[in-house]
Amino acid sequence: xxxxxxxxxxxxVSGDALAAFDAIIESRNSxxxxxxxxxxxxxxxxxxxxxxxxxxxxGNLSDHDTExxxxxxxxxxxxxxxxxxxxxxxxxxxxxPEAVEIIANGGxxxxxxxEEATIVRYGRELMDNHQVSQETFDxxxxxxxxxxxxxxxxxxxxxxxxxxxxxxxxxxxxxxxxVLPKRA
Numbered sequence: 001x002x003x004x005x006x007x008x009x010x011x012x013v014s015g016d017a018l019a020a021f022d023a024i025i026e027s028r029n030s031x032x033x034x035x036x037x038x039x040x041x042x043x044x045x046x047x048x049x050x051x052x053x054x055x056x057x058x059g060n061l062s063d064h065d066t067e068x069x070x071x072x073x074x075x076x077x078x079x080x081x082x083x084x085x086x087x088x089x090x091x092x093x094x095x096x097p098e099a100v101e102i103i104a105n106g107g108x109x110x111x112x113x114x115e116e117a118t119i120v121r122y123g124r125e126l127m128d129n130h131q132v133s134q135e136t137f138d139x140x141x142x143x144x145x146x147x148x149x150x151x152x153x154x155x156x157x158x159x160x161x162x163x164x165x166x167x168x169x170x171x172x173x174x175x176x177x178x179v180l181p182k183r184a
Contacts, residue, residue, distance in 0.1 A: 002172070006037065012039075017042035035048070035049065036171075037171060038165060060145075060148055066093070069123060070089075070155060071100065076124075078167075079166055079180075082159055083173075103120060119152065122152065132153075
């Protein structure tokens with residue numbers, strides 16, 4: 001169980017928090033795990049939902065590429081909750097099971113397609129090294145264009161933010177969900 005009681009019902013909020021709650025419901029039809037914790041800071045929850053919508057649905061990254069970027073961030077943070085929902089979403093979006101396994105295990109990029117490797121390399125460099133090499137940036141730019149290179153990096157940052165919220169509150173995925181392998 002998480003460290004805070006998940007806020008998932010309208011009766012749990014009042015005042016200014018009602019507008020944030022209603023905005024999330026309008027976008028998602030329900031309050032999910034991350035937002036159930038962020039509702040303790042309603043304006044953060046509302047803004048987070050709007051940013052998520054802009055990044056995931058307002059850009060031109062394919063669902064496949066979006067989900068690979070998200071699970072790259074989930075692996076970086078060892079966030080089982082994000083991994084549980086987005087590794088399955090990556091597979092539904094057409095990601096190769098081998099690619100998901102390579103990301104899960106921090107494996108070599110050699111087993112990835114050129115396109116997959118660009119996403120994972122960008123994320124690993126950005127989150128592990130706190131910079132992206134010119135070569136990797138140029139590959140992303142050639143593959144995605146300017147706007148979607150920015151969206152890809154921002155998605156990784158957004159899911160870093162989500163992972164920090166979930167890890168800090170000890171929010172766990174449902175029993176039986178996919179779990180990240182422990183690092184060696």
